[in-house]
Amino acid sequence: MRDPDRDEARDWLREELARPGYDQRESVVERVRRWFTELIPDLPLGTGALPSWFTWVFLAGILLAAVALVAFTTRARWRRAALDARQGTRSGAVLEGRLLTAADYRAGARAALDAGDHDAAVLDGYRALTAHAIERTLLDDRPGHTAHEVAVSLGPVFPDRAPDLTRAADRFDAVRYGDRRADAAEARAMLELDAALAELRPALEGARR
Known part of the structure; x- marks a missing residue:
């Protein structure tokens, strides 16, 4: 028997691979379907x-x-x-980064208000009253005071302004951490609260010495 030439060998190989036994190509979906079909038995449904x-x-x-x-x-x-x-x-601190004096924070708040930056005016206004309370030894001189900690600590010191302090703390957090924008009225109210507390005499029984 003679050996086939190259063209004949190619034809024989093509015919051999065309047989059903060599056709193993199957899509992923079909494999999953076949696997699932083999996994569960045929269940009766009515008569079939x-x-x-x-x-x-x-x-x-x-x-x-x-x-x-x-x-x-x-x-x-x-x-x-x-x-x-x-x-x-x-839980972030009111006074963060490089600490300034109350006068510095107050000046920054006023400049921000004049420039129409009400957010910065609210933040620096609350920082001013916090720094001033520390300078007056009405608030512990420790880092990390949160806005509400300041309001809670100063509430007994200025009982008549305790509700204002709570609202100011809420406003500070809303602007600083809650992506809320302040308006001009809120900015002015913050500066007015700072100025009022600076003029008030503290209640000695509530002051922290």
């Missing part, structure tokens, strides 16, 4: 087996459930992370 479309419907249901689970988990994690971030930033 489950229809062929049942596998696809069942797989689609599983896929939708998995997508919903991932979306719910991701959303829950995002909300928890956002809440943790808000809680973490709300």
Whole structure:
């Protein structure tokens, strides 16, 4: 028997590979469907087996459930992370970075108000009253005072202005950590509160010496 030439060998190989036993190409979807079909037995449905479309419907249901689970988990994690971030930033100190005197903060607040930067006026106004309370030894001279800690500490010292202090602390946090914009009235109110506290005599029983 003679050996085939190159063209004949190529034709024989093509014919051999064209046989059903060599046709193993199968899409991923078809493999999943076949795997699922082999995994579960045919269940009776009325008088016969489950229809062929049942596998696809069942797989689609599983896929939708998995997508919903991932979306719910991701959303829950995002909300928890956002809440943790808000809680973490709300614990930030009123006086942060390079500390200035009350007069410096007050001057910055007034300049910001004149320039129409109401956010900066609110923030520096509250920092001014905090720094002034420390300078008057009405507030502990320690780093890390939060806005509400300042309001709680100064409330008994200036009982008539305690509600104003609480509102000022809320406004500071809303602007500094809550992405809220202040308006001119809020900025002026903050500076007026600082000026009023500077003129008030503290209640000695509430002052921290």
